[in-house]
Amino acid sequence: xxxxxxxxxxxAVLWIGYFFLEGFDFGxxxxxxxxxxxxxxxxxxxxxxxxxxxxxxxWLLTAGxxxxxxxxxxxxxLFSGFYLPxxxxxxxxxxxxxxxxxxxxRPEENWQxxxxxxxxxxxxxxxxxxxxxxxxxxxxVKIDKNFEYVGNFxxxxxxxxxxxxxxxxxxxxxxGAVFAALKTVGDIRTRARxxxxxxxxxxxxxxxxxxxxxxxNHGDGWSLAAMLVAVVALLAAIGANQIGREGWAFAFSxxxxxxxxxxxxxxxxxxxxxxxxxxxxxxxxxxASSSPYTLKIMTWCAGIATPLVLLYxxxxxxxxRKRIGTQHIAEPAH
Amino acid sequence: xxxxxxxxxxARWQFGITTVYHFLFVPLTISLAALTAGLQTAWxxxxxxxxxxxxxxxxxxxxxxxxxxxxxxxxxEFQFGMNWSDYSRFVGDIFGAPLxxxxxxxxxxxxxxxxxxxxxxxxxxxxxxxxxxxxxxIGTIASAYFILAANxxxxxxxxxxxxxxxxxxxxxxxxxxxxxxxxxxQVFHTLSAAFLTGGAFMVGIAAYHLARKRHIAEMKTxxxxxxxxxxxxxxxxxxxxxxxxxxxxxxxxxxxxxAEALWDGEDSAPFSVFAYGDVEKGRxxxxxxxPGLLSFLADNDFSSHVxxxxxxxxxxxxxxxxxxxxxxxxxxxWSFRWMIGFGxxxxxxxxxxxxxxxxxxxxxxxxxxxxxxxxxxxxxxNKALNPKLARVYWLLALWTLAFPLxxxxxxxxxxxxxxxxxxxxxxxxxxxxxxxGVSQGEVIxxxxxxxxxxxxxxxxxxxxxxxxxxxxxxxxxxxxxxxxTRIGGDDADRPMAFSx
Numbered sequence: 001x002x003x004x005x006x007x008x009x010x011x012a013v014l015w016i017g018y019f020f021l022e023g024f025d026f027g028x029x030x031x032x033x034x035x036x037x038x039x040x041x042x043x044x045x046x047x048x049x050x051x052x053x054x055x056x057x058x059w060l061l062t063a064g065x066x067x068x069x070x071x072x073x074x075x076x077x078l079f080s081g082f083y084l085p086x087x088x089x090x091x092x093x094x095x096x097x098x099x100x101x102x103x104x105x106r107p108e109e110n111w112q113x114x115x116x117x118x119x120x121x122x123x124x125x126x127x128x129x130x131x132x133x134x135x136x137x138x139x140x141v142k143i144d145k146n147f148e149y150v151g152n153f154x155x156x157x158x159x160x161x162x163x164x165x166x167x168x169x170x171x172x173x174x175x176g177a178v179f180a181a182l183k184t185v186g187d188i189r190t191r192a193r194x195x196x197x198x199x200x201x202x203x204x205x206x207x208x209x210x211x212x213x214x215x216x217n218h219g220d221g222w223s224l225a226a227m228l229v230a231v232v233a234l235l236a237a238i239g240a241n242q243i244g245r246e247g248w249a250f251a252f253s254x255x256x257x258x259x260x261x262x263x264x265x266x267x268x269x270x271x272x273x274x275x276x277x278x279x280x281x282x283x284x285x286x287x288a289s290s291s292p293y294t295l296k297i298m299t300w301c302a303g304i305a306t307p308l309v310l311l312y313x314x315x316x317x318x319x320x321r322k323r324i325g326t327q328h329i330a331e332p333a334h
Numbered sequence: 335x336x337x338x339x340x341x342x343x344x345a346r347w348q349f350g351i352t353t354v355y356h357f358l359f360v361p362l363t364i365s366l367a368a369l370t371a372g373l374q375t376a377w378x379x380x381x382x383x384x385x386x387x388x389x390x391x392x393x394x395x396x397x398x399x400x401x402x403x404x405x406x407x408x409x410x411e412f413q414f415g416m417n418w419s420d421y422s423r424f425v426g427d428i429f430g431a432p433l434x435x436x437x438x439x440x441x442x443x444x445x446x447x448x449x450x451x452x453x454x455x456x457x458x459x460x461x462x463x464x465x466x467x468x469x470x471x472i473g474t475i476a477s478a479y480f481i482l483a484a485n486x487x488x489x490x491x492x493x494x495x496x497x498x499x500x501x502x503x504x505x506x507x508x509x510x511x512x513x514x515x516x517x518x519x520q521v522f523h524t525l526s527a528a529f530l531t532g533g534a535f536m537v538g539i540a541a542y543h544l545a546r547k548r549h550i551a552e553m554k555t556x557x558x559x560x561x562x563x564x565x566x567x568x569x570x571x572x573x574x575x576x577x578x579x580x581x582x583x584x585x586x587x588x589x590x591x592x593a594e595a596l597w598d599g600e601d602s603a604p605f606s607v608f609a610y611g612d613v614e615k616g617r618x619x620x621x622x623x624x625p626g627l628l629s630f631l632a633d634n635d636f637s638s639h640v641x642x643x644x645x646x647x648x649x650x651x652x653x654x655x656x657x658x659x660x661x662x663x664x665x666x667x668w669s670f671r672w673m674i675g676f677g678x679x680x681x682x683x684x685x686x687x688x689x690x691x692x693x694x695x696x697x698x699x700x701x702x703x704x705x706x707x708x709x710x711x712x713x714x715x716n717k718a719l720n721p722k723l724a725r726v727y728w729l730l731a732l733w734t735l736a737f738p739l740x741x742x743x744x745x746x747x748x749x750x751x752x753x754x755x756x757x758x759x760x761x762x763x764x765x766x767x768x769x770x771g772v773s774q775g776e777v778i779x780x781x782x783x784x785x786x787x788x789x790x791x792x793x794x795x796x797x798x799x800x801x802x803x804x805x806x807x808x809x810x811x812x813x814x815x816x817x818x819t820r821i822g823g824d825d826a827d828r829p830m831a832f833s834x
Contacts, residue, residue, distance in 0.1 A: 051449035054404065058445045062437035064411055069434040072426020072502075079415025079422075080769035087780045090412060091787060094405040098791060101401035105798050147423075148771045290427040291497070291504040298434060305438040313446055319457050 003299060004289035007070040008272070010302055012265035014066055018059035019130070019168070020257050024250075025049040025056055027176015029096070029123025032116055034173075035180065035195055039109070040326045041188050042116055046100065047329070048183040051320045053100060055313055057093070069298055073147055073288035074272045081141065081149025082133055085156060089126045096122035127172045128165040132156060135164025135210075138218060138264050140274035145281050147288075160213060167203070167210045171260070174199040175253040178237060182246040185325035193241055196249070200238035207234060211260065218267035226266055230259035342768045344777040345417040348784065350750070352409050354743045355788050359403035361742055364478060364525065365532020365567075366396035367471040369559065371464070378464050384551040384705075386814065387807035391552065392536070393467075394802050397452065402795055404445070409784070417777065421757055421767035428494050428505040429484050432512070436480035444473025456813060478528070479521050486517040488758050489749070490585040496761075503761060519581050523574035527677065527745065529567035531738035534680045536560030537687060538735025539803050544708050545728035549806040551705050561688045568681025575674070576631065583632040586759055588646045589752035592663050593670040594628055595621070596642045603628040603640035606667075613663050616644050654760070661754040669748035677741035683734050690719065690727060 028049045036042040049056075068075040079086060095118050103115035139160050142151035177196035181189050211227045219227070237252035268274075272288050275281040289295065370392045377385035411433065414422050422430075447469035454463050492514050493507030511517070537560035540553040583590045591597075595609040597617050605627030611618035626636035633640075641649075643660055650659035690711040698716030703709050711719040711727055719727065753759055757767040 047453075051453040054449055055442065055446040057408075058437065058442045061408060061411060061441060062434070064415075065430065065434040065437040068411075068414065068422060068426055069430030072422050072430055075415045075426060075430070076419035076422040076769075079412060080417070080419035080772050083416055083769075083772050083776050083780070086412060086416060087776075087783070090409055091783065093408055094787065094791075097405040098401055098794075101397060102794065102798060105398070106801070146770075148419075150771065290430070294427050294431055294505045294508075297505075297508050298431060301435055301438055305442075309438070309442045309446075313442070316446055316450055319450060320453060 003292055003295040004070070004285045005270075006299060007066070007289065007295055008265070008269060008285045011063060011066055011070065012262065014059055014063035015265075016258050016261045018056070018063055019172075019261050020254050021056035021059055022053070023127075023168075023172040023257055024175045024179040025053040026123045026127040027172045027174065028180055029119050029176070030127065030173050031176050031180055031192075031195075033120045035177070035188065035192055037188075039112065040329050043104075043329050044184055044188060044324055044326055045180060046103070046119070047324055048180060050100065052313075052316060054097075055316065057097070066298070066302075070290055070295060071272060071283075071285070071288040072290060074283050077143060077147050077149055077273055077283060077288075078137070081143075081151070082136075082156065084153045085129050085133060089129050092122035092126045096126075124169065128169040131165035131168030132161045134168075134261075134264055135161030137273055138164075138214060138267055140276040140282070142277050143273065143275035143281050143283065144277065147281070147283055150277075160210075163206065163210045163213070167206045167260075170199060170203040170206050171253075171257065174203045174237075175250075175257060178241055178246065178249045178253045181241065182250045183323055185323045186327075188325065189323075193244070193246070196241045197238065200234070200241065204231075204234055204238065207231070207256075207260065211263065214263065214267060219263075220266070223263045223266040226259045226263035230256050230263060233259060339774060339778075341772060341774050341777055342765050344774065344781055345768050345772075346764065348417060348777060348781040349413060350747070351781070351785055351788070352406065352413065353750070354746060355792075356403065356406040356410055357742055357746055358739055359399050359406065360478070361524075361528035361531040361739070362399045362535060363396065363403045364471075364474045364528040365563070366392060366399065366535070367467065367474050368529070369532055369536065369563065370396050371467040371471045372559070373555075374464050374467055378460055383810060383815070384555060386810060387549075388552040388556055390814075391802075391807035392556070393451075395539075395799060397448075398795065398798050398802065400448065402791065406788075416780075417769055417772060418757075418767050419769035419771070421762065424502050424762055424767070425758060426502075428487060428491075428503055428511065431505065431508060432480045432484040432487075436477050440473050440477035440480060444470050444477060447473065475525065478525060482521045482524055483512050483517045486514065486520050487511050489520075489582075489753060490514065490516040491758050491761050492516075503758075515581050516585060519574060519578040523571065523578045526567045526570035526574055527738065527742055529563055530571050530677065530680060531742060533560045533563030533565075533567055533684065534738045535735055537564060537684065538732045541728045541731035542803065543806060545725065545732075547708055550708055552807045554705070554709060557687075557691060557709075561684050561691065564681060564684030565688050568678070568684055571677060572681070575677075579631060580633070583640070586753065587641055588643065588650070588659060589661065589666065589749075590632065591641060591643045591646055592661050592666040592752055593748065595663060595667045596628065596640060597644050598642040599639060599645045600642065601629070601639045602626045602637045603632070605631065609667065611663065613660075657755075659755060661752050666748060666752045669744045669751065672744040673741050673748055675741075676737045676744065680734055680737040680741070683730060683737075687727070687731060689713075 028045050032042045032045050036045050064075070067078070099115040099118045099122065103112055103119070106112070133156075136156050136158075139158070141149060142155060144150045174196060177192050177199050181192035181196055184192060208231065211230060215224055215227050233252045233255035237249050237256060240246075240249035240252055270285050271282045272285060273283040275283075290298075370389055373385050373392060374389040376382070377389055414429075447466045450458065451463065451466040451470060454466060458466070491503070493505060493510035494503045495506050496502075497504045505511070536556050540557035540560055543549045543553040544557060579590065594603075594606050595611055595618055596603055596606070597611070602625065604623035604625045606621060606623050608620070608622040609618045610620040629638040629640055630636045632638060643663065647659050651657065690713065691709050692712070696715065697710070697712055701710045701712050701716060701718055711724045713719060718724075755763050755765070757764040
């Protein structure tokens with residue numbers, strides 16, 4: 001295994017980490033509209049992800065930075081080619097980050113409601129667009145011989161990618177509902193569980209369609225295995241949720257994300273961004289990668305930093321492992 | 335295509351706007367993290383309530399800032415790929431590495447511990463909670479270091495070779511990129527300027543409250559802490575600015591000649607105080623100068639030769655082929671002056687303030703004040719400033735609160751505009767760095783949306799800051815003073831002590 005293959009795996013891991021973690025905080029953001037009945041319950045939901053969403057989002061920054069460093073050509077083609085969708089995602093992430101921090105900074109109901117609207121939309125839109133983006137990466141896009149994206153915005157909105165978007169949207173919302181059930185007490189917990197069932201069934205239908213489509217067009221034995229794991233885990237998550245094993249349900253919805261994203265990367269390899277115009281113009285782990293020296297340095301850095309990151313991020317989840325409910329929200333501090 | 339609307343020009347505007355905007359929050363974040371950590375340390379060590387109230391007050395302002403710093407930082411990272419894809423292709427092998435290091439080492443650290451700090455007041459033992467804010471502070475500084483290493487490489491590329499076959503620059507010595515003198519000087523200069531910024535911010539707000547005789551104990555502490563920070567950071571900023579200037583004179587002679595509007599090389603070159611020139615003809619029409627000072631600043635010798643803009647332009651044409659290698663001279667010239675002017679005014683005001691509020695034993699007994707009294711402002715040992723002058727002092731401190739922020743912005747405009755037409759000095763020109771596939775319409779769209787969004791957020795942010803500044807430090811509850819620290823568990827239904 002050469003270093004650029006190692007980095008392909010590491011970048012896959014970073015995206016998997018990002019979708020696993022920010023997946024549920026996107027989901028919780030969306031649920032503030034679907035699940036919470038009043039301001040206090042919204043506040044409960046927001047507080048379940050309050051201490052961790054910022055750390056979750058850094059997985060994206062790291063995936064971006066690592067792609068820049070390890071596969072500059074991929075980074076350049078992807079980010080300039082998907083200009084408008086990325087712009088929308090960026091705008092959402094800006095408003096979303098500010099919404100978390102500013103919502104409770106003023107007591108007026110109007111102020112808080114506006115930030116809640118913002119939180120809902122800025123969680124929903126990226127949750128959908130990431131699926132569209134990855135659908136397009138797997139499907140391949142119009143890349144010319146200079147590795148420039150020559151398609152336009154509308155080319156990105158093809159049925160396969162849109163279905164991909166629907167999958168990430170429903171899957172993240174399901175993942176978020178399972179997380180909310182795990183992290184809350186009282187009435188909201190019960191409702192989270194029953195909503196998770198409905199979301200789980202919708203997710204299962206969408207995901208099954210998308211994964212089979214992916215497997216038919218791009219798959220091999222490995223991706224088939226990953227697909228089966230994803231499907232079984234999703235069903236297990238729905239089942240565990242039904243019998244009230246919330247920890248297991250969350251673990252399984254997490255495994256679904258891990259396996260599904262892993263499947264996408266497996267179908268991609270050794271390409272990183274296939275060209276639909278000419279297979280010879282596809283970006284691959286070899287023609288998109290950095291020099292061995294840079295990859296070596298980065299490998300050292302990742303080898304030392306990643307375990308530490310996992311260690312202190314896990315500690316955060318441990319510190320805030322306590323379930324919360326409406327009784328934990330001080331009245332003036334909405 | 336009209337040059338004013340060329341994708342390159344637009345991409346530069348967008349980059350400039352997002353960078354300057356991002357950098358309004360970064361210096362405050364860096365310095366307020368450390369200053370808040372210092373105040374919280376004082377609370378943990380002494381158990382004096384005023385330190386806890388001050389910690390919560392400055393901590394809140396810090397959080398309002400960091401939120402904006404974080405979200406605008408994401409745009410910075412993605413912009414390289416979105417708007418500067420040819421740049422990313424050409425230098426990603428080198429430039430990407432410090433960015434990835436930043437994310438892996440600094441940013442994860444900072445963002446994780448900030449969550450622990452915000453929500454951990456009643457979950458973590460006092461000392462561990464204190465350690466969290468120090469971790470955040472270390473994270474912000476490490477983050478600045480890696481970003482500045484990347485930027486310094488654009489100013490003075492080292493440790494690389496050109497791979498002609500792949501058509502790109504490749505890293506050969508990462509350690510050199512991290513430790514070259516450009517990087518170290520820039521880090522030193524930027525961090526000291528960041529503390530000057532936070533210090534002046536603290537002084538201004540403390541002065542606002544003291545002038546109204548409110549929250550005296552906390553604000554007295556904050557005023558002194560701010561003033562000391564301003565004075566020390568101001569000295570370090572000037573010192574590091576001087577050494578950074580000398581490095582630049584060697585590495586980017588054009589930038590420094592442009593900063594001085596020195597058109598033709600001179601022995602014993604003068605320092606320009608005011609100049610008005612004709613760029614086309616390559617000379618100044620009006621110039622007020624201090625003889626020999628520029629040579630001294632460049633080389634520690636009043637008679638050293640300093641090359642001028644016209645000489646360097648000729649030399650670069652000989653070296654890199656035909657073209658105009660001059661940056662925009664008026665922008666470079668004036669941004670350099672505004673940077674120094676605003677930064678140093680703030681430092682001088684801090685120096686005056688430190689003298690006026692000096693400690694007890696420097697003052698006659700009649701002028702000494704207790705913990706809960708507004709300090710007398712005394713020019714001499716036993717004579718307090720008259721009330722009108724004192725009022726002027728408090729107002730001045732408030733009005734100059736943003737001076738270092740203005741200086742920072744001009745500093746970045748100077749350092750980035752002065753490097754033009756190069757994106758990477760001597761290696762890659764800016765016009766070869768833009769994304770060829772991104773259309774004019776796309777950049778206009780993104781630039782207008784970013785600018786509008788930033789304007790709206792700026793209004794919201796300033797209003798929030800003003801609200802929390804006016805409110806002053808919070809009243810403490812029994813839980814604040816003695817938080818019942820339990821990690822996890824679900825033994826109580828007590829509301830959480832501190833959260834969004």
